[in-house]
Amino acid sequence: MATVDYALTTKEKVKAYLNITSLDVARDGVIDNLINAASDFIESYCGGRRFLATDYVEVKDTTASRVIFMSQRPVISVASLKYRSGMPSNPTWTTYSPDAYLAYLKAGYIRFFGMMSPFPQAFQISYNAGYLIDWADENDRSLHSLPYDLSQVATEIVAKQFNTRFAQGIVSESTEGQSVTYATKRDSLSDYHSEILDKYKMNRIMP
Numbered sequence: 001m002a003t004v005d006y007a008l009t010t011k012e013k014v015k016a017y018l019n020i021t022s023l024d025v026a027r028d029g030v031i032d033n034l035i036n037a038a039s040d041f042i043e044s045y046c047g048g049r050r051f052l053a054t055d056y057v058e059v060k061d062t063t064a065s066r067v068i069f070m071s072q073r074p075v076i077s078v079a080s081l082k083y084r085s086g087m088p089s090n091p092t093w094t095t096y097s098p099d100a101y102l103a104y105l106k107a108g109y110i111r112f113f114g115m116m117s118p119f120p121q122a123f124q125i126s127y128n129a130g131y132l133i134d135w136a137d138e139n140d141r142s143l144h145s146l147p148y149d150l151s152q153v154a155t156e157i158v159a160k161q162f163n164t165r166f167a168q169g170i171v172s173e174s175t176e177g178q179s180v181t182y183a184t185k186r187d188s189l190s191d192y193h194s195e196i197l198d199k200y201k202m203n204r205i206m207p
Contacts, residue, residue, distance in 0.1 A: 006043075011031050085120070
């Protein structure tokens with residue numbers, strides 16, 4: 001099995017962390033599965049967000065405020081902002097001029113310069129949000145903007161699951177005088193991991 005395109009770490013990073021030689025491919029499938037599972041877990045833990053840069057089209061209710069929040073962040077670009085007129089059963093969507101508003105990309109919202117004219121029945125926002133992921137050149141931040149600490153947490157979670165995959169329910173074991181102790185709940189996050197992931201939690205914004 002290959003890793004999903006939104007994977008938050010790579011097999012090479014996990015194997016390096018585990019000190020497994022790149023020539024040892026016997027467990028590659030297991031590592032791929034664990035990477036996919038860890039990526040899904042982290043996205044769910046952080047509010048169900050998708051970290052990989054993705055195109056979104058959202059319909060928002062009319063607001064009395066001049067500010068419209070997008071549900072995903074960081075926003076990379078806003079393709080269009082439209083307003084709805086006509087009947088709900090037969091709506092007409094008209095594009096606002098980009099000169100009518102300013103997009104605050106990092107904060108994830110749009111603010112109109114003046115009154116919204118015409119006043120809409122609803123908004124439709126097309127935008128791209130998330131982080132760029134390019135493992136071929138992850139030190140080029142123009143190509144790979146996924147935070148390093150987020151990737152490291154994913155790597156460490158996968159490594160932990162790999163090391164304890166046969167040890168569920170085992171508190172400790174001793175082999176030839178060397179003692180190894182496992183956490184009681186092997187799926188629990190460390191305080192360190194939770195502290196990092198909590199930075200990326202995102203509350204769902206109702207459309």
